[in-house]
Every structure is written in structure tokens, then in C-alpha cells.
Amino acid sequence: MNTKLDPWSSSEITDYSKLFEEFGISPFDNLLPEIPSPHMYMRRRVIFGHRDYEQIAEAMRTGAPFSVMDGFMPSGKVHLGHKMVMDQIIWHQQMGASAFVGIADREAFSVRGFSWQKCREIGVEEYILSLIALGFKPDGLIYFQSGCESVKDLAFELGVKVNFSELSAIYGFSGETNLSHMISVATQAADILQPQLEEFGGPKPVVVPVGPDQDPHLRLTRGLAGKMSMFRVEERENANGGKYLSVRGKGAPKEALKELKKRIPGKVKLYEEHLDVLQTPDYSFLERFVLQINQPEKRKYFMAQVQEITKFANEAKPPEFLEYEKYFVFRRIWKTTRKILEEVVAEVAAEFDGYAFIPPASTYHRFMSGLQGGKMSSSIPDSYIALTDNPKEGAKKVKKAKTGGCMTLEEQKKLGGKPDECSVFELMLFHLLEDDEELLEIRQECISGTRMCGSCKQLAAEKMYEFLKDHQEKRELAREHLEEYKIVYKK
Ligand code: SF4
The missing domain is CATH 3.40.50.620 (HUPs)
Structure with a gap:
């Protein structure tokens, strides 16, 4: 299905x-x-x-x-x-x-x-x-x-x-x-x-x-x-199976197309399987692209990229130039060229009142599961913890939550628990424990049967109480600072 x-x-x-x-x-x-x-x-x-x-x-x-x-x-x-x-x-x-x-x-x-x-x-x-x-x-x-x-x-x-x-x-x-x-x-x-x-x-x-x-x-x-x-930059395939970049402007005004042609120097074709571009590196076409970009910050960013690629490719001369390195440089040229092209296209589109999204x-x-197993549901308050729940209530909900433990302590010691089916472990994984190692340790102890559900519930309930108390204090502080956020409301 x-x-x-x-x-x-x-x-x-x-x-x-x-x-x-x-x-x-x-x-x-x-x-x-x-x-x-x-x-x-x-x-x-x-x-x-x-x-x-x-x-x-x-x-x-x-x-x-x-x-x-x-x-x-x-x-x-x-x-x-x-x-x-x-x-x-x-x-x-x-x-x-x-x-x-x-x-x-x-x-x-x-x-x-x-x-x-x-x-x-x-x-x-x-x-x-x-x-x-x-x-x-x-x-x-x-x-x-x-x-x-x-x-x-x-x-x-x-x-x-x-x-x-x-x-x-x-x-x-x-x-x-x-x-x-x-x-x-x-x-x-x-x-x-x-x-x-x-x-x-x-x-x-x-x-x-x-x-x-x-x-x-x-x-x-x-x-x-x-x-x-207004325009689309696309990767296309030629007859030999190589890929190249193309710009399409279906429905774009003629003036915008003319302007774009002016700004894209020569034919922009980077064939994916055509590595000659690396043996005779000429990155001036990328530099010319960059110069078309109106925003100084972006121009600076792209120029740094082009210079870095040029330096890398010039320094890496055959035969030391390993195949994967060629490919690596090629991919970077490809990606950078595409981005620069998208920038130029976006600028022209904006000048002609169009979009370039x-x-x-x-x-x-992953979704969190409900505290009693199954789905969280807003109509069952015990299935979820609200950030506005009274901290004591929140801790109580944790203590009542479904675990992946066995029916008896003896069984659990023998067979171990199932942390991946345990909503208490999930709370620790998603929210309550910052430390990856501590979490892994709990998981291991659970699986090996050396940890019992009571200690997890106690730890998670304490952490939940602390989190909710702290969060609710911060919410009150936030209320005092709402003005600073310039929230856009319905007029
Ligand atoms: S020991 Fe902890 S992690 Fe394992 S099933 Fe029990 S509550 Fe869940």
C-alpha cells in the first residue's frame, strides 16, 4: 500500500x-x-x-x-x-x-x-x-x-x-x-x-x-x-551523454532575454565528461560572470570561490593530478558556475519585475510517539506533554509513560529492555539528554538488562520538571520582551 x-x-x-x-x-x-x-x-x-x-x-x-x-x-x-x-x-x-x-x-x-x-x-x-x-x-x-x-x-x-x-x-x-x-x-x-x-x-x-x-x-x-x-537554469544532456548547463526563458520578455544574452559571456557549456577544461584552465569566463553580479557581498563571495578553484587546479599538475581530484575540481567548477549563473539570471529577472526562486x-x-504508545493526540492530554503543563504534572506524565521494559524485574534482568520501543527513552533522546555518551550508556544498559525502568523514569521525570519550570520562567520573560520582535499582526 x-x-x-x-x-x-x-x-x-x-x-x-x-x-x-x-x-x-x-x-x-x-x-x-x-x-x-x-x-x-x-x-x-x-x-x-x-x-x-x-x-x-x-x-x-x-x-x-x-x-x-x-x-x-x-x-x-x-x-x-x-x-x-x-x-x-x-x-x-x-x-x-x-x-x-x-x-x-x-x-x-x-x-x-x-x-x-x-x-x-x-x-x-x-x-x-x-x-x-x-x-x-x-x-x-x-x-x-x-x-x-x-x-x-x-x-x-x-x-x-x-x-x-x-x-x-x-x-x-x-x-x-x-x-x-x-x-x-x-x-x-x-x-x-x-x-x-x-x-x-x-x-x-x-x-x-x-x-x-x-x-x-x-x-x-x-x-x-x-x-x-522568469528563467530556469537546467542541467541538460548532449548527444554523447555529457551534461551541460542551459538557461531557458520561456515566456520571458524579449528585452530580458536580450539583457541576459549580453551578460552571459559566450556559450556556457561545461561538459561533465569533458576534462580538457582542467588541463588548460581558463577561468576568466567565471570571473566575467562574477563581475555581472550587482551585490558586492555576493561578488566577493563568488570571486573568492573562483580564485580558490583556479589556484587548486593550477597547482595540481598532471601526472600527480589524480583522477578523483580532477573530478573534484570539475564538480566545484560546475557547482560554482551554476550558482553564479543563477545569480546573474536572478538579477536580470529582478530588473524586469520577475522572480528567480x-x-x-x-x-x-521522526514523529514523537504518544506517552502511552501509539500516536500523540491533542484530545488525549496524557499522550503528550505541553510546554505549559504544570512541571509537577509533566513529571507525573513521564512516570506514567509506557516503557520498553519487561513485565517483571527478573525478566528484564534476563532479557533486557527495548529502548527503541520506549517513550521514556524517546523523551531523553529527543529532548532531555544533551550528552550523546550518557544516552548511549543508558541504551546499552537497558539492552543488556543492567538498567531498570524505575531509574530511567526518575531521571527523565526530574529532567522534565526542571525543563518545564525553566521554560515557563523564560516564557514570562519573553512576554516582557515581545515588543522587540516587531511581530506582524493582522491590522
Ligand atoms: S530501562 Fe529505561 S530505556 Fe530501557 S525500557 Fe526501561 S525506561 Fe526504557
């Missing part, structure tokens, strides 16, 4: 590996060495998949501009599942991303029937206070969809490029689906593309950290990014 991903029902996904094949999500493991100081969710494989995260990893390494974007539908209590997303937004912000957080009140209005006032109250009281308490910095943008003119305008424009059949294929919409619900979908796509608007510094890689149920939004938005852009990247994290 095919996996169904639905952003509006809490789907439980038991076999994450299926998502790699069915939806083209890439495994995250291979990327780990490329990420400076990876987040604990990355190290612990809580984040298991991604789309195009390579560009984000590269931006983090090189200091190039990038953004993180996410949204929260104001639907009820803020809980540990939301904290997972907030942690990732904040981590990317700390790693240099400009951060955007949208409160999806248009979605709550259309799907849940909430009033704007209720959306505002839940949005601030639950989500925004916790986001700030967890460490979100005021240089990021927090906005309510209903108050954000640029998102609303962009959503309307995106609507031209998507029709009902498409929405029905992606989301299963039927003749019963109300129009506002469809508009809220276009609004979410606009949320994701907003960081690339000129007023926020223009095209750049944007990552959206999500659970796999939110992937339909990503698929729709990635498609729209291409459809909305880069399809957004995403990461996918």
Missing part, C-alpha cells in the same frame, strides 16, 4: 525508508560529515531525510546567505512536537540563517473555523512565547499570515500557476473542499518562498524543517518555484 501524507491529519508513519523511494526524499546520513557541528537531531538520526539540504550545508560552511522558514497553525496547546520544530529553526538561526516564522492563521481560519482573534491569542500565548523562550532572536521575522501583505500578494500570484486538479492530486481535495482552504495552501507556499523576495535580499537557499506529513506543501512549493521563475530545501524528522 502506498504511504499517504496528509498535513491535516496526524498520520503515523512506521516505515520511514519507504519515503525515500515513494517521494524522492534523500537519506540524511550521507550529508552529516558536510555539516559544521550538526544538531543533536541530526547526530541521533531523528532527522532522517532531506531534499536539497546540500545547498544549506554549503551556505553554513561558506557564510553565504540562507534562510530557515517554518509555520505553526494556531490550533491548540504548544507541545514537545512543536518544540522539535522550534529547536531546528533556532539552531539554523544560530548557524547564520535569516529566520522566518509564520503563524498560519489563514489555515486555522479555513480548516478549523477559528476566529482571527482566537488565532491571535493562541498564536502568541502558545507558540510565540515558547519560540522566544527557547532562544529565537529578534532579528528573525515572526508574522501572522493575515497581517503579512507580501505573503498575501504572493499567494494570489501563485494561485495563477496552480489549478484544482493539481491540488486534488497532492492533497486529495474534493468538490467539498472550501475555497479558503485552497487559498490557505497557496498562502503556505507563499510563506516558504517569501524569504527569497527582493525585500528580504532576493533568491537564496531556504530550508523548511518538517515532519514527513508536511511534505505535500514542499512538493507543491518546489513546483511553483520553477513555474514562477530557488526550490526550497527541507529536512524530515
